[in-house]
Amino acid sequence: MTLDNTHLPEITTIATPSYPRDELVCGIVHFGVGGFHRAHEAMYVDRLLNADSGSRSWAICGVGVLPSDVRMRDALVPQDGLYTLTLKHPDGAVDTAVIGSIARYLYAPDDPEAVVATLASPDTRIVSLTVTEGGYNFSATTGEFDETNPAIIADLAAGAVPATTFGLVIAALQRRRAQGIPSFTVLSCDNIQGNGDIARQTFTRFAELKDPGLAAWMWEHTRFPNSMVDRITPATAPELLSEVTERTGIADRWPVVAEPFTQWVLEDSFSDGRPALETVGVQVVSDVGPYELMKLRLLNASHQALCYFGYLMGYRYVHDAAQDPLLRALLRGYMNTEARQTLLPVPGVDVDEYIDTLIERFSNPAIGDTIARLCQDSSDRIPKWLLPVINSRLKSGGDVQLAAAVVASWTRYAEGEDEDGRPIEVVDPLAESLVPLAKVSRNDPLAFVGNTALFGDLASDNRFTRPYLWTLESLRTKGARETLRLLLAAE
Secondary structure, eight states: BBBBBBTTTGGOOOOOOSSGGGGGEEEEEOOOOOOOHHHHHHHHHHHHHHHHHGGGGEEEEEEEEGGGHHHHHHHHTTTOOEEEEEEOOTTTEEEEEEEEEEEEEEEHHHHHHHHHHHHTTOOOEEEEETTTTGGGBTTTTTOBOTTHHHHHHHSSSSSSOSSHHHHHHHHHHHHHHTTTTOOOOOEEEOOTTTHHHHHHHHHHHHHHHHHHHHHHHHHHHHOOOEEEEEEEOOOOOOOHHHHHHHHSSOOOSEEEEEEEOOOOEEEOSSOOOOOGGGTTTTTEEOEEEEEEHHHHIIIIIIHHHHHHHHHTTOOHHHHHTTTTTHHHHHHHHHHIIIIIIGGGOOOOOHHHHHHHHHHHTTTTTTOOOOHHHHHHHHHHHHHHTHHHHHHHHHHHHHHOOOHHHHHHHHHHHSSSBBSSSSSSSOOTTTHHHHHHHHHHTTTTTTTTTOOOHHHHGGGGHHHHHHHHHHHHHHHHHTTTHHHHHHHHOOO
């Protein structure tokens, strides 16, 4: 059966939206409609629309900006924004539902003015983002907005037709300000620490370069709440399309699959109202920081603890690695004895239960998440997720044996060759410099961590280098499994 508004009433095999989609008003415009957005924010909004008839002014208009977004346009527009979300449970149970909260989709290169006009409409009260870290156009080293980016330079030119997310958003805010329409909220849903703060910094800097008066207005009127988002959402495998069709009878051009667990912690700071998301499971709080720290240092950093050791031990899927007793012991040891000591109190969260839940989530065979995905872009991930744990522990006089061992496992992985001599494809923006450094570290053991742009002065602190060097040498001479056995026995 075709998935669109016309055929929606005929779908009886799975849950469908209970609300009249022709009455929806797009109060949210979202940049970067991908799998995660559709499994997360759009799912929460769909819950709200189903639960509360007074929420119909909070539907979503998706916007694509990049050439790669053509695929999403071609999937969602013929389906009137509808798609299926499949949740796969560890026990093999599968739930699929049609999500209807994306009422409209615009591809900016097709009609930039339509996007600006939608953003400038009084109906739009939130502009949300899942554009990845790179979409915020700031230097990972300095944290400053990259004013040399050719796309940014082009959008800043007088009379330019906006082509970037920055250009489109700022053009709309200029129009709203001129017409006396309140500012919308800019809500980052990307997996970046202090994502709202980064969004404020980058968008207002673009505005300063384009229209200093608007930037001053934004500082006063535009809110950029921080948020913490969490749901493992693998890329849609080709076989999911046929699986959904066979199980439901629905032909979905781009279905989404995710784990059952989901979490969204949202700072209650909005420019022009917000939906009552707290009624559908979102934690709306005054300070996201403690929750964010917990996720980054437990979940995200534990993914890195799992992936390099796991790959070197021969695993290619996350669930297989997470079911290995040695790797499970490594994860629990890292989280319990090192990472959790660096956290702030997290209101309403049982950290022991959270750790147990993480282990089970990683072990879910139905998700099919790959070790390779966790290993990629390590130079972005390790400095943000794991090194802060190491630095915090060293500052307080704590032990970093397991965290240092994870860094050593990254070094060994970055050599680009596994324990059987087979090549490893190191997918990283800094691969051209990191792979040679990892190989040089066979003769100059601190060469890899001597990269101060990534590691600061850790190479000069023997509290870190002692366990790091022991693990690295053991990985090369004894292999990952034996190294892990010895490491955990020592613990």
